[in-house]
Amino acid sequence: MREDVERVADVGLDEPIKKLTPERIEKTVNHVLDNECAARLKVYLDTCVRCGLCAEACHTYLSRDKDPMFAPVSKVKNTIWELVKRKGKVDGEFIRNMAQIAFTECGACRRCSMYCPFGIDISYLIMTARRICALLDVVPQYLQDTTNSHAATSNQMWVQQDEWIDTLQWQEEDALLEIPTARIPLEKEGADIMYSVIAPEPKILAQLLGNIAIIMRVAGLDWTMPATDGWDNSNMAMYSGDFEIMGRVERLHWETAARLKVKKIVMGECGHAFRGAVYDGPRWLGWQFPPIQMVHAIEFYYDLISTGKIKIKQKIKEHVTVQDPCNTVRGRGLGDKLRYIIDATCEKFTDMAPNQEHNYCCAAGGGVINCGPPWKRSRMISNRIKAEQIERTGADIVITPCHNCHSGIEDIIGHYKLGKHVKFISEILMETMEIPDEMRGEGA
Amino acid sequence: MVGENWDWEPNKKQVTDLEIIRKKYSRVDELIVSPNGEKIAAPVKVDGGFSAFYNEDVWPETSELLWNLRFTPEGRLYGLARIDDQWTVIVDGTPWKERFEYVWSPKIAANGKSLGLIYKREDAYGIVIDDKPWENGFLAIRDYCLSPDGKNSAATVQMEALAEADIEHFARGVWSVAVNGSAWDKKFINAWSPIFNSDGSKVAAEMRSTMYEYSIAVNGEVWPVNYGCVWAPLFRPGTDSVLTPARDAGKWILTENGSPVWDKKFNQLWHVVFSPDGKKIAAVASEEFGRWTIVVDGKPWKKSWSDFVDKPVFSSDGNRVAVIIKDKNRWTIAVDGQAWSQDFDMIWDPVFSADSQHIVAKAELNGKYCAVIDGKSSGFYDQLWEPLFSPDGKNVLLKFVENNVYCRQVIPLSQL
Numbered sequence: 001m002r003e004d005v006e007r008v009a010d011v012g013l014d015e016p017i018k019k020l021t022p023e024r025i026e027k028t029v030n031h032v033l034d035n036e037c038a039a040r041l042k043v044y045l046d047t048c049v050r051c052g053l054c055a056e057a058c059h060t061y062l063s064r065d066k067d068p069m070f071a072p073v074s075k076v077k078n079t080i081w082e083l084v085k086r087k088g089k090v091d092g093e094f095i096r097n098m099a100q101i102a103f104t105e106c107g108a109c110r111r112c113s114m115y116c117p118f119g120i121d122i123s124y125l126i127m128t129a130r131r132i133c134a135l136l137d138v139v140p141q142y143l144q145d146t147t148n149s150h151a152a153t154s155n156q157m158w159v160q161q162d163e164w165i166d167t168l169q170w171q172e173e174d175a176l177l178e179i180p181t182a183r184i185p186l187e188k189e190g191a192d193i194m195y196s197v198i199a200p201e202p203k204i205l206a207q208l209l210g211n212i213a214i215i216m217r218v219a220g221l222d223w224t225m226p227a228t229d230g231w232d233n234s235n236m237a238m239y240s241g242d243f244e245i246m247g248r249v250e251r252l253h254w255e256t257a258a259r260l261k262v263k264k265i266v267m268g269e270c271g272h273a274f275r276g277a278v279y280d281g282p283r284w285l286g287w288q289f290p291p292i293q294m295v296h297a298i299e300f301y302y303d304l305i306s307t308g309k310i311k312i313k314q315k316i317k318e319h320v321t322v323q324d325p326c327n328t329v330r331g332r333g334l335g336d337k338l339r340y341i342i343d344a345t346c347e348k349f350t351d352m353a354p355n356q357e358h359n360y361c362c363a364a365g366g367g368v369i370n371c372g373p374p375w376k377r378s379r380m381i382s383n384r385i386k387a388e389q390i391e392r393t394g395a396d397i398v399i400t401p402c403h404n405c406h407s408g409i410e411d412i413i414g415h416y417k418l419g420k421h422v423k424f425i426s427e428i429l430m431e432t433m434e435i436p437d438e439m440r441g442e443g444a
Numbered sequence: 445m446v447g448e449n450w451d452w453e454p455n456k457k458q459v460t461d462l463e464i465i466r467k468k469y470s471r472v473d474e475l476i477v478s479p480n481g482e483k484i485a486a487p488v489k490v491d492g493g494f495s496a497f498y499n500e501d502v503w504p505e506t507s508e509l510l511w512n513l514r515f516t517p518e519g520r521l522y523g524l525a526r527i528d529d530q531w532t533v534i535v536d537g538t539p540w541k542e543r544f545e546y547v548w549s550p551k552i553a554a555n556g557k558s559l560g561l562i563y564k565r566e567d568a569y570g571i572v573i574d575d576k577p578w579e580n581g582f583l584a585i586r587d588y589c590l591s592p593d594g595k596n597s598a599a600t601v602q603m604e605a606l607a608e609a610d611i612e613h614f615a616r617g618v619w620s621v622a623v624n625g626s627a628w629d630k631k632f633i634n635a636w637s638p639i640f641n642s643d644g645s646k647v648a649a650e651m652r653s654t655m656y657e658y659s660i661a662v663n664g665e666v667w668p669v670n671y672g673c674v675w676a677p678l679f680r681p682g683t684d685s686v687l688t689p690a691r692d693a694g695k696w697i698l699t700e701n702g703s704p705v706w707d708k709k710f711n712q713l714w715h716v717v718f719s720p721d722g723k724k725i726a727a728v729a730s731e732e733f734g735r736w737t738i739v740v741d742g743k744p745w746k747k748s749w750s751d752f753v754d755k756p757v758f759s760s761d762g763n764r765v766a767v768i769i770k771d772k773n774r775w776t777i778a779v780d781g782q783a784w785s786q787d788f789d790m791i792w793d794p795v796f797s798a799d800s801q802h803i804v805a806k807a808e809l810n811g812k813y814c815a816v817i818d819g820k821s822s823g824f825y826d827q828l829w830e831p832l833f834s835p836d837g838k839n840v841l842l843k844f845v846e847n848n849v850y851c852r853q854v855i856p857l858s859q860l
Contacts, residue, residue, distance in 0.1 A: 012611060035694060135656055137615070145609040151634050151652075152602070152619065153586060160584060162546035162564050169509060181471070186511060188474050190790065190808070227512070227548065229586065244656065244673045244691075251714075258754065261790055286712035288734030291752035291770065372609070 002069055002078060002097065010374045012141035013099050017092035020136060025095060028135045029088030037128060044120045045084060048073070054122060057115035059360045060105050063384040070382075072112040072122045075101050079129040099138045102129040104375050105382065107366030108239065109326040114357065123366075127241070134241030142372025146236040149199075151245045154252055155232035157199035165227050167202040168209060175213035179439055182217040184209065187260070188224035194262040195225050196253065198234035198270045198403055208268065211426045218435055219309040223266070230256025233267050234403075235276030239367030243284050250281025257292050264293035266300045269424045271325035271402035272365055274332065296328050298401050301425050302337035305344045312344050313434035319348045321395035323409055324359035325402035333357070341425055342399060345432045350393040360386050362400075364408025380415040383408070387416035398422050446798075450480040450841075452834045456853040460484050460499050463848045469497065477829045478515045481843040481852035485521055487513050496523055496534075503537040510534070512548075517556035524548065524561075533561065533575070540575040547572065551590055558594020570625060571597040578625035587636060591644030598623045598638040598647040603631055621649050621661070628664030635661070637676035641684055648677040648686045660688050660702075669702040675714045681722035689713040689727070698727065698742075706742030713739070715755040719762030726756040726765050738767055738778070745781035753778075757793060759800035766794035766803050777805055777816070784819035791816070792830050797837035802857065804840060806830045815842055815860070822860045833857075 033041070055061050055071035064070050079098045083090060108123040116122065133139060139147070149158045168184045175182035185191065195216070201208050216223050225231060230252040237245035254277075257265050267273060274296050282290050295303075304310045322342055329335040335356035342349050352359060363383035368375070390398060390412070398413070400406040400422050410422050459482070466472055471489035478485075485498040487510040494510035495503045498521055507525035515521055522535040530543040533550075544563040551560050553573075560573045568581020571588050578597075588599035604618040617631040621638050633652035640647055648662045657670035660677050662684075671690035678687055680700070687700045695709035698716065705725070712730040719726070729739040735748035738756050754768035766779045774787035777794045788807040795804050806828055807816045813828035814821040817840065827845035834841065840860060842853045 015612070137655060141611055142609050144611045145614075148611060148614045152584075152614075160564075161562065161586070162548060165548055166546060169511075183473075185474065242655070244658070247673070258752065261792065263790060286730040286733060286736075287752075288750065293773070 005069055005100075006378065008100070008104070008374050008378055010140050010371075012139050012144050013096050016137040017096045020092040020095060020138075022089065022091065025090060025092070025136065026088035029083050029090070029132055032128065032132050032135065033084065033088070036131065040121075040124065041080075041128065044125060045081065047118045048076070048116075048120055049118075051117065054112040054116050057112040059107075059109075059111075059363055059385050060382040062360075063363075063382050063386075070105060072106070075106055076122060076125050080125045083129075083132070095133060095136055095138050098129050099133040099140070102126050102133060103140050103143060103240075104368060104371050104378060107326075107361045107363055107368045109361035109366060110330060111326070111358070111361060114330070127239075130239070130241035131243065132241070139240050140371040140375065142374075143236060143240050143367050143370045145372075146370045147240040147242050147245055150232075150235065150237050150249050151242075154229035154249060155199040156234045156236050157203045159199050159202055159232075161229065164202050164231060167206050168225060168227075171206055171210040172213055174207070174210040175217075178214050179217050179435065180441070181439070182213045184213045185224045186227040188222075189259075190261045191222050191224035192263050193221060193223040194257045194260050194265045195223055195268070196231055196233040196257075196265055197268040198273050199232050200403055200407075201268060208424065208426060211430050212268070214435070215304070215310065215426065215429060215433070218433060218439065219304050221309075224260055224262065226256045226260060228256060233265070233273040233277050234270060235273060235281060236367055236370050238276045238280050239272070239370070246276065246281055247284045250277060251285055253277060254282070254287075254291050262292070264295055266295045267297060269297040269401040269403065269406075269426065271327035271331075272367075272404055275327040279331075296332065296334060297425060298328055298334040298338050298341070301341050301429065302334075305341060310429070311434040312432050314432060315345055315347045316397075316428060316431055317347050318397050319350065319393075319395045320346045320397040320399055321350050321352055321390065321393040322355075322399045323352070323362055323402070323405045324356055325400075325405050326359075326361050326365055328402065329359065330357040338401065341428075345428050346399075350395055352389050352393055360389060362386060362402075362405040362408035362412075364411070365402070365404040369404055369408055369411075376411065379408070380411065383412055384416070387412050387418060390420065391416075391418055396420055399425060399428060401425050446832055446835055447480055448835050451482075452836075452839055452841075452854055454839060454854045454856050456851055458849050458851050460850045461848065462845065462850055465497055472497070473511070473513070475827070475845075475850075476513060476515060477843045477850070478519045478521070479517055479832075480519060481829075481841055483515070483519070483521070484850040485513060485515070487511060487523065494525075496521065496537075503534065505534055505537055505539055507534070512550060514550065516552055516559065522550070522559060524550070531563075533559070535559070542572060542575050542577055544572075544577075549588070551588070553590040553594030554592035555594045558590060560588065560590045560594075560597050562588060562599070569601070571599055573597055578622075580622070580625040582622060582627070587638060589638050589640060589647075591640040592642060593644055596624055596640065596644045598640060598649075600635040600638060600649065601627055603627060615655060621647060621664070623647055628661070630661065630664050630666070632661070639676070639678055641679040642682050646679070646684050648679065648688075650674050650676060650688070658690075660686055662686055667702045669699075671699075678716055678718070681718050687716060687725070689716060696729075698725070706739075708739070708742050708744070710739070712736075717756055717758065719758040720760055721762050724758070724762050726758065728753050728756065728767075736769075738765055738781070740765055745778075747778070747781050747783065749778070749783070754793075757796070759796040760798055761800040764796065764800055766796065768793065768805075775807070777803065777819070779803060784816070786816070786819060786821060788816075788821075795830065795832060797833040797857075798835055799837045802833065802837065804831045804833060813844070815840065817857070817860050820860075 469488035513523035570578035582601035584602035673691040696713035736753040751770035812824035825844035
């Protein structure tokens with residue numbers, strides 16, 4: 001029974017429902033169903049035969065001892081189906097329950113769609129539930145705060161403009177210690193590449209920016225980063241259901257690249273940001289495809305290694321495994337390129353099972369980790385299967401080319417006491433890449 | 445801002461041998477050139493820090509760091525510099541008196557002279573114009589603008605501190621707009637894209653009435669109508685009337701003071717611009733999903749493109765519109781609805797001649813740069829800055845690097 005599911009206190013859910021009226025709920029639900037959902041919703045709802053084959057695909061369901069309440073079909077039944085059936089005549093408690101399901105028990109990872117005999121995009125149905133919750137102001141506190149940050153600052157961690165530029169300049173100075181000609185060129189109009197990142201990089205992982213300065217220098221690439229808003233490619237508004245802010249953030253990101261006259265954006269190691277920048281954001285704005293080419297870090301590093309732009313001096317000896325990010329491997333098919341990079345840089349690799357597009361989500365993506373501390377315990381319970389999967393590899397290092405995966409798996413490793421380390425590809429490259437001696441001595 | 449008094453005699457000058465510059469300094473950052481093409485400059489590494497070279501000279505002032513070196517439209521060279529661990533602006537080699545914890549985001553007013561920036565000092569943010577900072581600072585600033593005469597500045601400012609993840613406080617509204625350091629009385633959930641009217645007496649900005657309702661505020665007064673979303677507003681030239689694209693029932697319209705301007709609705713509408721005489725309006729629009737075009741006075745061009753359509757540019761007589769377009773990953777210019785037949789790896793903004801008859805744009809093809817005049821490219825260079833027409837439209841000014849030498853050349857249009 002749904003009543004048996006733990007109710008986690010969250011002011012973003014608990015307070016707004018006190019103010020909801022039946023009229024507002026009904027009006028909002030029907031507005032979304034009638035005006036924002038096309039034939040797609042009706043086709044999905046009419047096509048589903050309630051077979052339940054989606055259940056075995058879901059990490060939440062599997063991690064919670066196959067409790068049917070956590071099967072994707074149940075999540076849809078307890079949200080969108082009921083709203084459609086009751087034509088929006090539901091109460092605040094229903095909306096509260098729907099928000100808990102949609103925001104914290106589903107990561108929109110789309111694994112279930114691969115197991116649905118009809119390929120129904122169950123994630124879309126859950127995202128529709130999130131949209132309704134958002135319009136009713138019922139969004140988990142920390143996820144809403146992240147969206148507020150996007151709205152106020154155009155980045156997800158309230159990074160001030162001076163902090164951003166100062167961090168890049170500081171990281172350039174650090175990179176200069178390694179290579180005297182390394183640079184982070186700011187506002188270089190006409191560069192080939194604009195490199196964009198997500199806000200945790202300047203906020204808490206600044207060394208990754210120094211790393212990219214070194215990688216770009218070794219590869220001899222013409223690149224730049226903006227000194228204005230528009231540098232953050234992440235988009236939690238996409239997951240909170242605030243599509244207006246999602247569109248605003250994506251528009252600024254693309255127009256910043258257009259202003260700088262770059263031929264492509266290379267983005268750092270993040271999965272959801274790829275989805276937001278390439279799919280959801282452009283489409284809400286009216287672009288069928290991104291207006292400028294977007295290259296994910298996995299493709300970028302694959303190109304650098306496979307074309308010899310960077311050479312591997314020595315592979316790392318530690319035993320590694322890899323987390324396939326949902327949005328770039330299941331969503332974009334970059335799994336083989338990811339393994340090419342690992343093969344080039346690591347001596348001992350053991351794949352997770354299952355892997356590639358069948359891999360389990362890290363349970364942090366889809367905005368789930370952004371729901372914050374109140375939901376961490378629930379998130380850990382919902383990903384026991386990931387902990388078991390990692391443990392079975394016997395690896396010492398989990399490579400995670402995605403910030404959400406990185407943080408989520410760090411949490412899992414800590415919670416389940418797995419005793420492993422998590423690394424980005426760029427960190428692996430910094431350990432393995434050849435930096436020519438003459439480059440180290442340049443400019444001295 | 446093309447100067448009548450510039451050297452417009454057809455000739456070619458070899459201004460600076462860049463090989464000498466690169467041998468002289470261990471680090472030479474991005475090269476920039478003055479609007480009239482007489483000077484080339486870049487931040488360079490010197491003993492004890494950074495400075496700026498220009499032609500064969502170098503600023504005497506040494507900084508710990510120097511970046512964002514630019515020329516103003518009237519030709520003054522300025523950059524952002526860290527001196528004794530504090531930031532300031534250096535203009536033509538002379539640092540401003542004021543020092544800041546940080547200073548960034550330079551903008552030049554429409555008068556071509558006044559230089560504004562955002563600063564941070566003692567944990568407060570403000571705007572400084574020509575070395576004169578606001579007296580009042582704020583918790584944060586994200587966006588700002590200068591009045592056309594450069595005398596006033598307006599910025600989106602955060603009025604109240606937010607505790608961590610205090611979403612309830614955020615939803616009550618902590619953002620406003622400050623003009624010359626004085627904030628409007630009203631606070632909003634968000635405020636974006638402030639803009640002055642022609643005489644600098646009024647400021648308009650996008651604002652959020654509720655989490656999902658958007659409108660426009662003018663001098664702190666909010667329009668009585670809300671929309672699903674809005675984009676940057678602009679004033680009708682010479683008036684206090686405000687226009688903005690607005691999302692109404694899922695479609696985008698152009699609205700003026702809350703009333704529709706055109707009958708037509710669009711899937712998307714942005715980058716609204718007026719013709720120089722203020723009589724015509726052009727904007728970027730999408731009529732069908734994935735297709736982009738220009739709409740002039742409510743009438744879309746017949747042709748549309750898939751990838752990208754940039755901000756439209758009016759000719760000086762207001763009768764022609766040109767714009768950067770990208771289709772199937774190739775860049776070119778479209779003029780009055782027709783794309784140039786030649787396309788490029790990249791292209792820069794189109795520039796009309798004063799008589800509105802000709803268009804020139806910088807373009808990149810196979811790693812070289814050329815000037816494209818009325819769709820025809822001529823001459824490729826290692827590096828090229830945006831070309832300009834002479835005031836009489838008879839000559840074109842090219843600023844380029846050829847064989848490691850920076851050159852300035854005035855060429856008769858008839859020879860291109």
